[in-house]
């Protein structure tokens with residue numbers, strides 16, 4: 428129960444000094460709370476900037492090691508790999524997803540060989556980096572086919588697991604894919620490969636800069652509303668999570684982050700499962716560009732990140748994760 432009465436009770440008493448504020452703080456962040464996304468490109472010795480995301484780059488495979496060295500030194504538990512696929516490798520079926528020499532597969536292989544289990548590797552399971560129409564699955568008359576897409580996602584998952592991926596993160600929003608992927612992983616000897624389900628993924632304009640980063644922005648036909656969630660809903664989020672837990676998800680993603688703190692809290696309170704918040708590209712872009720323009724100070728980054736933690740997230744996917752020393756103090 429919350430009791431007390433002014434003037435015998437003054438909440439400002441405990442806020443007066445820094446030591447006292449620190450003494451009673453309820454939430455905090457450490458580097459273990461972060462997942463670092465890395466964008467990959469083909470070629471050699473390239474570090475390419477992304478217009479809408481200041482200080483975020485795409486790297487060729489020969490340039491990723493210093494970033495991973497630093498992530499390990501900073502004690503970041505996991506990286507997330509995202510490929511920028513050349514247009515000529517994209518087609519309507521996204522077949523490049525199943526090429527064992529694709530960028531992501533090569534990256535997983537290289538990273539695992541060099542770093543073993545010093546850091547976790549997470550990879551999206553979805554076809555959008557590889558399709559000529561920018562959708563996450565196979566399309567028929569503008570509609571993304573569910574069961575046909577799952578068949579491809581199973582193979583994409585198996586391939587990534589085979590390469591050494593630790594955490595498969597289906598971000599496609601097909602119904603029933605977690606169960607099917609889990610089943611085929613188990614059957615093929617990948618019982619210990621984890622699944623982080625993007626169970627609660629809203630159809631959001633906050634993904635704009637990401638699509639730019641992976642090169643699907645100008646290709647995307649229409650929107651993703653026939654598979655990603657309607658941002659007017661929250662009960663539906665709980666149904667998605669309930670299904671995915673039953674199907675074998677180890678962790679649950681809520682995405683985007685900042686506009687969906689209520690959802691993070693709901694999921695955590697109802698299911699007691701590890702919840703990961705994705706501070707997505709649009710959030711990053713808004714924060715970083717506002718700071719760059721001098722409209723707000725850089726503490727908005729920590730404030731936003733703490734709000735994700737306070738609402739119940741166990742960890743956060745954040746494009747700031749390579750600069751934590753600065754942000755966390």
Ligand code: PBG
Nearest residue numbers: 553555598633634637707708709
């Ligand atoms: C692809 C995927 C998206 C993001 C992560 N995986 C974009 C989308 O669904 O269109 C967005 C990440 C971000 O905006 O930072 N399935």
